[in-house]
Amino acid sequence: MANSRNLRDQQGPYFGEFGGRFVPESLIAALDQLETTYRTAQKDPDFQAELAELHRTYTGRPSILTEVKRFSSHAGGARIILKREDLNHTGSHKINNVLGQALLTKRMGKTRIIAETGAGQHGVASATAAALFGLECVVYMGEVDTKRQALNVARMELLGAKVIPVKTGSRTLKDAINEALRDWVTNVDNTHYLLGTVAGPHPFPEMVRDFHSVIGKEARAQMLQEFGALPTALAACVGGGSNAIGLFHAFLDDEDVQIYGFEAAGDGMDTPRHAATLNFGKPGVLHGARSYMLQDEDGQTIESHSISAGLDYPGVGPEHSWLKDIGRAQYRGISDSEAMDALRLLSRTEGIIPAIETAHALAGALKLGRELGPDSSILVNLSGRGDKDMETAARYFGLLDAHE
Amino acid sequence: MSKVTEIFERNRKSGESTLIGYFPAGFPTFEESLEACVAMCEAGVDILELGVPYSDPVMDGPVIQEATEVALSNGFRLVRIFELVSAISKRVATPILVMTYWNPVLQYGVRKFAEDLKKSGGVGLITPDLIVDEASTWLEVSDELDLDRVFLATPSSAQNRVDRTAEVSKGFVYAVSTMGITGAREDLDRKAREVVSKVRTASGSQNVAVGIGISTADQVHEVNSYADGAIVGSVFVRAYASGGITELKRVTKELSGK
Numbered sequence A: 001m002a003n004s005r006n007l008r009d010q011q012g013p014y015f016g017e018f019g020g021r022f023v024p025e026s027l028i029a030a031l032d033q034l035e036t037t038y039r040t041a042q043k044d045p046d047f048q049a050e051l052a053e054l055h056r057t058y059t060g061r062p063s064i065l066t067e068v069k070r071f072s073s074h075a076g077g078a079r080i081i082l083k084r085e086d087l088n089h090t091g092s093h094k095i096n097n098v099l100g101q102a103l104l105t106k107r108m109g110k111t112r113i114i115a116e117t118g119a120g121q122h123g124v125a126s127a128t129a130a131a132l133f134g135l136e137c138v139v140y141m142g143e144v145d146t147k148r149q150a151l152n153v154a155r156m157e158l159l160g161a162k163v164i165p166v167k168t169g170s171r172t173l174k175d176a177i178n179e180a181l182r183d184w185v186t187n188v189d190n191t192h193y194l195l196g197t198v199a200g201p202h203p204f205p206e207m208v209r210d211f212h213s214v215i216g217k218e219a220r221a222q223m224l225q226e227f228g229a230l231p232t233a234l235a236a237c238v239g240g241g242s243n244a245i246g247l248f249h250a251f252l253d254d255e256d257v258q259i260y261g262f263e264a265a266g267d268g269m270d271t272p273r274h275a276a277t278l279n280f281g282k283p284g285v286l287h288g289a290r291s292y293m294l295q296d297e298d299g300q301t302i303e304s305h306s307i308s309a310g311l312d313y314p315g316v317g318p319e320h321s322w323l324k325d326i327g328r329a330q331y332r333g334i335s336d337s338e339a340m341d342a343l344r345l346l347s348r349t350e351g352i353i354p355a356i357e358t359a360h361a362l363a364g365a366l367k368l369g370r371e372l373g374p375d376s377s378i379l380v381n382l383s384g385r386g387d388k389d390m391e392t393a394a395r396y397f398g399l400l401d402a403h404e
Numbered sequence B: 001m002s003k004v005t006e007i008f009e010r011n012r013k014s015g016e017s018t019l020i021g022y023f024p025a026g027f028p029t030f031e032e033s034l035e036a037c038v039a040m041c042e043a044g045v046d047i048l049e050l051g052v053p054y055s056d057p058v059m060d061g062p063v064i065q066e067a068t069e070v071a072l073s074n075g076f077r078l079v080r081i082f083e084l085v086s087a088i089s090k091r092v093a094t095p096i097l098v099m100t101y102w103n104p105v106l107q108y109g110v111r112k113f114a115e116d117l118k119k120s121g122g123v124g125l126i127t128p129d130l131i132v133d134e135a136s137t138w139l140e141v142s143d144e145l146d147l148d149r150v151f152l153a154t155p156s157s158a159q160n161r162v163d164r165t166a167e168v169s170k171g172f173v174y175a176v177s178t179m180g181i182t183g184a185r186e187d188l189d190r191k192a193r194e195v196v197s198k199v200r201t202a203s204g205s206q207n208v209a210v211g212i213g214i215s216t217a218d219q220v221h222e223v224n225s226y227a228d229g230a231i232v233g234s235v236f237v238r239a240y241a242s243g244g245i246t247e248l249k250r251v252t253k254e255l256s257g258k
């Protein structure tokens, strides 16, 4: 990679040796149609205006920056600034992508959307868009996740979506994607698969990134305007990688800005129970793209482990694999307990309860701050709010027992 | 000419149907799958499609998913696929195609996988999640080792894609017709005929077999009236699961009409 000035212009299907379309032929026509529709929409000012207007009047964009000084005092004095995607309608960054794809669904004349979800945030956002646009919506969710994110299951159902608990394999996000792909193969004529992260076959990684790139575009301008400088470093959690790439993308060619993604280390980086795909995986093909993935010698996917349903995924988007290999971004692991400590710390020091996914980025920022020192500033993508995690958090901190 | 092509030619001349039968390797155990495959071949399957159990089989329905899960939880390892092919080949002359998702092949090494398959007596691969566009290494290696390579064509595939698929496939083209909400039989049949005619348009000589949840002898016969072969999977797995080798043989005989 000779010229680092054009990282932002990278388009699918390949990011270096990663990406592609490793799917059954049955889906190719739908992927071609999606790509054509997307390419046309990209250049269509009406589409861009419609999406921007939705973001202004429905999502609540632009999202604000919040500097968290009391929290920062635990980070070696580095300044920590949050990009508040938790304040978006439905409570996370996921809505950015969902509204874009819902508009494309209408353009393709499809009447039904399906989605996978781990934490339930993408499912809630999809159910929300389906209600808004009058589409039928089916959400696949691993049975394990329907339990740990029960509140979001109720939200989706209230919004009129059908939630199907997936009982195969590890019963988490990976298996929800398998079921969604099976549904799509069968019902591709009237159905759009509204994939919720930057994984999957082309054009999803590029398209979902583009829909989330508004995060970084806004944040970059806000940093310059409100703080007079770009941050020293970016921090985001990485499941499939959508909130992370959304923040990173606008900064890829700012060579002085360091980029850090934080994966779930589950029980710890020295244990086999983690979801740190970029740290411990090997390149392979999963869910339609070549990328790093957790797998055994035979190429069988290894189940991931994380307290966070949204990060509990043995794959990752191909653009992250590429950014890792070319050295533009670094990916580190954060354990369950480090994430939960950060969740409580932000709650107690700033009055902001983050999602457990997001707490991985916060824990990462605390460590980074100590490394980078007091003159540094770290921009953290606060990808979602923690309401959905109250039961897990209450149990983890023993808050339920105290009142029982 | 490949062994698979010879079978199609032979059956065409004699006016017989061609039955391609799927069975998952290692289901429920290695030894039992060996006996099951031999039984299927002896009872009239013309071409054996031996499935590699895989953790994320997105093209498979619940029956085959469950069977491959059993195979994996009983400890099936990838290297044993070659041992199984070789053991079956020693007992029957039926050509064996291995059906595998792409990642196991990638991790084993495309060339090494192909070489070991060849050595064990296998005739080629059916690759459900590998489209021709992504297959350059496999095309090269299979040319070199003279292995069959079966790619998929579907009702939604544009004619120019089917042209390319028919051009590079060896053995046959796998026409899948699983689109439309578990639609009426007639509808599936209409779609299958469409794919077959696309393949015919693409090539006058390429064979095409249809897999569309075929479960009865009548359907095998009907599909063979417009295509070169019928592919059957779940029915065999279900037969074995419910009544062991005896039931598997009975169902195979019934479907093959032999």
Ligand SMILES: Cc1ncc(COP(=O)(O)O)c(C=O)c1O
Residues within 6 Å of the ligand: A092, A093, A118, A119, A120, A121, A122, A196, A197, A198, A237, A238, A239, A240, A241, A242, A243, A244, A309, A310, A311, A355, A357, A358, A383, A384, A385
């Ligand atoms: C709040 C939040 N952050 C992050 C994620 C992880 O997804 P991604 O890595 O695609 O941003 C999720 C997924 O469910 C989420 O809900």
